[in-house]
Amino acid sequence: MPLNTSGISADAERSxxxxxxxxxxxxxxxxxxxxxxxxxxxxxxxxIELQGxxxxxxxxxxxxxxxxxAGIGIWFLRSIxxxxxxxxxxxxxxxxxxFCMAFAIAFVGLYFEFFGPSEAPIYFDRARRKVxxxxxxxxxxxxxxxxxxxxxxxxxxxxxxxxxxxxxxxxTVSIRQHEHLVFLMRRSPSDPTSGGFYVIxxxxxxxxxxxYIRRYMEEGAPPLAAGEAPPKARSGKPIDMFKALLERxxxxxxxxKDKPGSMVLQHLLLPFVLVWIVVNxxxxxTAQTVVWPPEVKAAxxxxxxxxxxxxxxxxxxxxxxxxxxAAFKPPKRKRP
Numbered sequence: 001m002p003l004n005t006s007g008i009s010a011d012a013e014r015s016x017x018x019x020x021x022x023x024x025x026x027x028x029x030x031x032x033x034x035x036x037x038x039x040x041x042x043x044x045x046x047x048i049e050l051q052g053x054x055x056x057x058x059x060x061x062x063x064x065x066x067x068x069x070a071g072i073g074i075w076f077l078r079s080i081x082x083x084x085x086x087x088x089x090x091x092x093x094x095x096x097x098x099f100c101m102a103f104a105i106a107f108v109g110l111y112f113e114f115f116g117p118s119e120a121p122i123y124f125d126r127a128r129r130k131v132x133x134x135x136x137x138x139x140x141x142x143x144x145x146x147x148x149x150x151x152x153x154x155x156x157x158x159x160x161x162x163x164x165x166x167x168x169x170x171x172t173v174s175i176r177q178h179e180h181l182v183f184l185m186r187r188s189p190s191d192p193t194s195g196g197f198y199v200i201x202x203x204x205x206x207x208x209x210x211x212y213i214r215r216y217m218e219e220g221a222p223p224l225a226a227g228e229a230p231p232k233a234r235s236g237k238p239i240d241m242f243k244a245l246l247e248r249x250x251x252x253x254x255x256x257k258d259k260p261g262s263m264v265l266q267h268l269l270l271p272f273v274l275v276w277i278v279v280n281x282x283x284x285x286t287a288q289t290v291v292w293p294p295e296v297k298a299a300x301x302x303x304x305x306x307x308x309x310x311x312x313x314x315x316x317x318x319x320x321x322x323x324x325x326a327a328f329k330p331p332k333r334k335r336p
Contacts, residue, residue: 002167005197009161009184013192021179022164024210026218034211037203040223043230043317044300045308046127048216048223051200055120056287059113060279066106068275073099115140115147118287122183122198125299126217129157132296133183133198152292153196157217159186164206179206226321230304245277 004017011023024030042049116136123132137149161184166177180201187195203209215221224230256263266273309318 003165003180003182003199005182005184005199006194008192009186009194010192014163019165019167020163021166022207024162024164024214026214029214030207030211033205033208034215034221035205035208036212036223037205037209039200039209041121041231043223043304044123044302045304045317047123047125047300049121049123049300052119052121054118055116056113056118056280056284058280059116060109060276060283063106063109063113063283064272064276064279066102066104066109067279068272069102070099070106073102111144113283114145114286116283116287117150118289120290122200123296123300124157124213124217126157126220128299129217130299131155131157131160131183131185132292132300133185133196134290135196135198147286147288150288150290152290152296153185154293154296155185155196159189160184161186162210162213164210179203181206181209220316222315222317222319224309224318226319228318230306230309245273 004019007013007017014020014023036048036050039050040048041052117134120134120136122134125132132152132154135151135153140146140148163182163184165180165182167180168175168177178201180199181203183198183200184194185196185198186192200209212221216223304317312318
């Protein structure tokens with residue numbers, strides 16, 4: 001089932017919505033654990049960035065898998081139809097079915113990977129009590145394909161509602177539930193209709209991530225734990241895969257000597273990798289650049305560094321620790 005992000009964002013209206021497990025409040029704690037779940041990609045003087053970085057730098061895996069599978073299917077179809085009358089009906093049925101499945105996978109890749117936003121982070125600005133996020137319309141220019149409307153939006157923190165939603169996936173032999181944090185943006189203080197949304201998907205500790213955000217925005221908690229280093233700045237610029245492949249020639253024979261098994265596997269996968277590189281270039285070329293308003297960039301400023309943390313005597317950026325700074329430990333993994 002898809003995530004439910006439409007309708008009225010009010011507790012009474014959302015209480016019976018399928019998939020919604022919990023609605024969070026900004027005042028009360030939801031647990032002792034507060035952790036960014038490795039989603040923290042930037043720390044600023046008065047803001048934090050979650051899920052930053054390029055979405056297209058290494059994109060195109062799904063489309064590549066579908067294209068390669070469809071190519072293999074076409075080859076088998078060609079060989080079978082050249083030998084008409086020499087195969088059973090189920091041979092034709094199986095190959096055609098596999099080809100249709102491969103085509104469907106390629107179409108799903110085209111839908112989700114092409115014409116997407118170049119980046120889609122969400123920023124929480126506690127000094128101005130604002131949230132900055134990337135919104136993508138569900139409507140495409142050519143029905144199910146092509147560009148859609150992508151905007152960098154600004155909303156008041158007080159108009160943001162957060163809930164934990166669950167989707168179910170799997171196969172005929174196993175079922176798995178995926179938990180997500182869904183942020184619903186109210187249109188105005190007097191209009192609780194959802195005018196936008198943002199999703200942080202596939203979380204193992206959704207309550208801990210919400211508690212991390214809530215404490216940062218409501219209680220002034222430092223974004224970094226004691227001993228935790230600031231995340232490395234991510235430029236959001238795509239990687240030139242052709243250039244990266246050509247640079248592999250440096251140290252080529254040394255790598256054969258050190259990792260012969262890995263090199264054999266890489267050469268066997270080279271045809272697939274070459275197709276993926278071409279698909280990735282198309283993903284990068286069709287990506288829609290997200291343009292942030294100047295006021296957002298001015299409000300965030302530059303990402304903090306270790307030098308900034310050294311002068312943070314009030315520990316507003318990194319939590320204090322008695323004596324030596326302790327290593328940061330995430331919550332323990334839940335047992336099934």
